[in-house]
Amino acid sequence: GATRFADDAWLLRGFALDRAPALQVAIDAITVQAPFRHMETRRGLRMSVAMSNCGEVGWISDRRGYRYAPCDPLDGRPWPAMPPLFAQLAAEAARAAGFEGFAPDACLINCYQPDTRLSLHQDRDERDLDAPIVSVSLGLPATFVFGGPARGDRVQRVPLRHGDVVAWGGASRLFHHGVLPLADGVHPALGARRVNLTFRKAL
Numbered sequence: 001g002a003t004r005f006a007d008d009a010w011l012l013r014g015f016a017l018d019r020a021p022a023l024q025v026a027i028d029a030i031t032v033q034a035p036f037r038h039m040e041t042r043r044g045l046r047m048s049v050a051m052s053n054c055g056e057v058g059w060i061s062d063r064r065g066y067r068y069a070p071c072d073p074l075d076g077r078p079w080p081a082m083p084p085l086f087a088q089l090a091a092e093a094a095r096a097a098g099f100e101g102f103a104p105d106a107c108l109i110n111c112y113q114p115d116t117r118l119s120l121h122q123d124r125d126e127r128d129l130d131a132p133i134v135s136v137s138l139g140l141p142a143t144f145v146f147g148g149p150a151r152g153d154r155v156q157r158v159p160l161r162h163g164d165v166v167a168w169g170g171a172s173r174l175f176h177h178g179v180l181p182l183a184d185g186v187h188p189a190l191g192a193r194r195v196n197l198t199f200r201k202a203l
């Protein structure tokens, strides 16, 4: 079932579990074309999360800042297409959380290794802030931190495991969030890493 952990923020425990092997095959195919890489921030810091994308546009960061781009900057080719399996899962999860008609055009693929973290931030580079965001966790467990509209708001910690799906919309869409440093471990299917798919309507 779906658990609400904030206004318009829903945790769907194990929602993607039966599709995890197929998702993994698709992720492997995408990251042969568009390998995981550590992007640079505007300030020149290397992000500890390694990233790739599929879909019409992909999220990128470099010395010019953050944005969505139609092509992979590593080779100038379009990002791999979003597999129907991905788009279907994202739409189903959004519907289960009460967001009807979600059609993502971008999927950011984040790869965490032990010690990798994602510091508290907001996602505000998307044109349509009314569309929800859906995220799928695979591999090692992580602690998701979820705050509020202001950076200093108190945070809740949500443990995310292999196969969990979270959907955010409405009020919580612009809330601050992050991921605590990944603990050491080896996942039976994915090895020593966590892979997170984040589905967005960016255009």
Ligand code: MD3
Residues within 6 Å of the ligand: 108, 110, 118, 123, 133, 134, 135, 144, 168, 172, 173, 174, 175, 176, 177, 178, 179, 196, 198
């Ligand atoms: C909550 N990724 O890529 S899940 C990100 O686990 C990101 O890799 C995390 O935050 C991860 O930007 C968290 C996805 C997520 C994405 C957007 C959100 C959670 C969100 C926007 C608002 C609230």
Ligand code: FE
Residues within 6 Å of the ligand: 121, 122, 123, 177
């Ligand atoms: Fe985010």
